[in-house]
Amino acid sequence: MSRQPGQERRQPGWLSNARAMASTQTRVIGALVMREIHTRFGRDNIGFAWIIIEPVLFCLGVIGMWSLAKSSSHVETPIVPFLLSGYMPLLMYRHCVMRALRCMQANLELMYHRQVTIFAMYMARMGVEVIGTLAAFFITWIIFYIWGFVEMPDDLGPILFGWGLYAWYSVAVAILIGALSERSEIVEKIWNPLSYIMIPLSGTFYMVSWLPEPLREYIILIPQVSAVEYIRHGIFGPTVATYYNLPVAIYVSAVITVLGLYFLKDARSYVDLQ
């Protein structure tokens, strides 16, 4: 292969080599995370608070519209937990992909430091996004609990597992789309309309049980829908019917991860520094 990295260091022992590499990459990801936090959330503004304020505003807005419209349909599902469990994972998903698009091209100054790999960059950015949203979800939940809009969730296990699945899928898609976007600008242009079209397929704004019976088993083949439903299963417990297909969600996420990492591997050689 002609696209081998040109730098070679000869050191004895592949195991100690691998260990040294792993510890370097851990350190690099740590440094990138700190940098990400400084850049994203700043020092002078309220930064991190926006991650929480945004979904709170969204929920309050929808609750306002809902009560104005006095909609009588689907009132059996508590509205705030329903909105939170759909909207916040979607937010995480969209932010992950947004932050991956042309991420390397936008952060060329990082490429000056040879130990910064594109993989470390992605891990740092996605890590901050995922942990930030997850923290915001629980903080928002507590705020709404104090206000009396939500109750304590039925079971924390499925909530965490559902979030983990959703996060995995988000990161996998972000890596794939991000790696492809480094190769061609067209990917970014196509992704924007495509991502809007795909919102109805994310399970954010409906429960699978509201759909006609024959459609249900097909819609839960989408990992996002299964993950959201599983989060809701944890929130509502047996009082609300939920549908999910976890094995398929895991399988699809794994396939996308492998594809993404494959394209990410040599994305760096496509970056134009001139």
Add this chain to the structure above:
Amino acid sequence: MIRVVDLVKEYRHGHSTKRVLDGVNFEVRKGERLAVLGRNGAGKSTLVRLLGGLEYPTSGKIHCDMTLSWPLGLNGGFQGSLTGIDNMKFIARLYDREYREVFDYVEYFSELGAYLAQPVKTYSSGMRARLAFGLSLAIDFDCYLIDEVIFVGDQRFHRKCKEEIFEKRADRALLLVSHDAAILNDYCNGALVLHQGRSKFFQDIPLALDIYNNL
């Protein structure tokens, strides 16, 4: 030592391929200070970017058992919206150095004082150069990759660079891209002339400059 063997770099623009480096060979030993000369577009910056690991060669090898700095130029290496201090913290973490020591050295070397708490994008090019140089010296590499444009500073900065690189770190290697005869005579003890993708090494700097001027 850095050993560059048959280095080739091609760029593709649409359907045409341009071969910028076409089989470049040279070595840099410990303590050696190599100037890289060449007309505009001869591939000087490309060579530095390849050595710095920013880009990968089309073919050929770079063997290296020294630590190499990132390419020190007017841009690159810093996040403009972050302050000098945040950049320093990031780079100290990245290269596994004690932040306190890095800070002390950079503060002494750069003389930027209160500016270090300002975003780097507000710096003048001279201030950026001082920060970049100070940081790379604080990290302490075996070999420095330097683009001459970084010598934008005043006389005092030049003197300090010379003192820190030549007197205190005489065993460090240097690869300096430059057109400036005075800087080359001052800083280097060998020269690599790049022309039409090929390279030739000269021990004699005046001779190298002579050949370069007649290209």
